[in-house]
Amino acid sequence: KILVTGATGQIGTELTLALRERYGVESVVAAGYRREPSSGLTQAGPHCSLDVRDAAALDEVIAGQGITVIYHLAAMLSAVAEDQPLQAWDINMNGLLNVLESARQYRCRVFFPSSIAAFGPGTPPYNTPQDTVQHPSTIYGITKVTGELLCDYYHRRYGVDARGLRYPGLISNQVLPGGGTTDYAVDIFYAAVKQGHYDCFLRADTQLDMMYMPDAIAAAMLLMETDPGKLTHRNGFNVTAMSFTPAQLAAEIQKHLPGFTIGYTVDPLRQAIADSWPRHMDDSAARAEWVWQPSFDLPGMVADMLAHIKAKLCNG
Numbered sequence: 001k002i003l004v005t006g007a008t009g010q011i012g013t014e015l016t017l018a019l020r021e022r023y024g025v026e027s028v029v030a031a032g033y034r035r036e037p038s039s040g041l042t043q044a045g046p047h048c049s050l051d052v053r054d055a056a057a058l059d060e061v062i063a064g065q066g067i068t069v070i071y072h073l074a075a076m077l078s079a080v081a082e083d084q085p086l087q088a089w090d091i092n093m094n095g096l097l098n099v100l101e102s103a104r105q106y107r108c109r110v111f112f113p114s115s116i117a118a119f120g121p122g123t124p125p126y127n128t129p130q131d132t133v134q135h136p137s138t139i140y141g142i143t144k145v146t147g148e149l150l151c152d153y154y155h156r157r158y159g160v161d162a163r164g165l166r167y168p169g170l171i172s173n174q175v176l177p178g179g180g181t182t183d184y185a186v187d188i189f190y191a192a193v194k195q196g197h198y199d200c201f202l203r204a205d206t207q208l209d210m211m212y213m214p215d216a217i218a219a220a221m222l223l224m225e226t227d228p229g230k231l232t233h234r235n236g237f238n239v240t241a242m243s244f245t246p247a248q249l250a251a252e253i254q255k256h257l258p259g260f261t262i263g264y265t266v267d268p269l270r271q272a273i274a275d276s277w278p279r280h281m282d283d284s285a286a287r288a289e290w291v292w293q294p295s296f297d298l299p300g301m302v303a304d305m306l307a308h309i310k311a312k313l314c315n316g
């Protein structure tokens with residue numbers, strides 16, 4: 001059976017539905033804590049409230065449900081983490097340590113989402129290599145690079161089959177992200193459809209790697225299904241699908257909504273976070289080792305997002 005922590009979050013919600021589609025509804029336990037689960041999750045299959053900082057509760061779910069794979073998505077994101085660094089460390093690090101300890105004891109496999117945030121100033125910003133300098137300047141990035149190292153340690157020391165990806169900004173239309181720096185790339189679609197205008201909190205020229213959620217979900221599942229003998233790397237594969245600036249995203253939206261306009265009221269905190277991240281990663285290791293290949297580029301993502309959000313807002 002599969003456990004998804006953070007199952008009520010932006011990635012967790014769609015990942016749970018995709019895993020249930022692939023492995024069967026009863027095979028996937030959705031564990032959430034901070035947010036109420038969407039009806040799609042609770043109506044469909046097994047779910048529970050779980051604070052990953054509670055090791056005993058985590059063990060109880062894993063032993064009680066016969067969990068053999070853990071997709072560990074529960075975490076605090078970059079911008080909100082800067083406001084609450086100690087809580088971010090507690091959730092992101094103690095939560096992961098509990099998951100790895102349970103995985104060691106109950107022989108579970110683990111998926112851990114790292115991020116472009118695991119890089120920082122001093123990392124080559126273009127064609128960022130798979131193996132390079134990682135000195136993140138945000139507490140979120142520190143928890144991500146530490147998480148990559150901890151997963152490698154549990155694999156090397158205890159044989160835990162832990163694997164992970166360095167996700168770029170993720171764009172989705174099911175559940176809003178919670179407190180990230182790349183959230184502008186989701187918020188802009190709702191604003192474009194509702195008001196025809198979006199006031200962006202990042203500068204117009206802030207280029208960042210991005211990926212559409214269907215690709216992010218497919219990448220996680222493909223990595224976890226890959227023959228381990230094919231993996232040279234394990235935790236923190238660079239993966240990306242596109243790289244754009246707010247101005248470029250706005251221009252693509254204007255092809256569909258000609259009257260759409262964008263303004264800029266820069267948030268210094270989130271601008272500083274974005275400026276510390278790479279512009280475009282080299283994901284050739286993922287493409288070579290487990291045949292990673294995105295399906296959505298910028299035009300494809302924008303068309304699909306607008307179609308879903310128009311439908312969502314029109315149906316109330």
Ligand code: VAH
Nearest residue numbers: 077078115168180181182
């Ligand atoms: C954030 N969406 O903004 C997350 C992600 C690369 C960005 O880690 O914090």
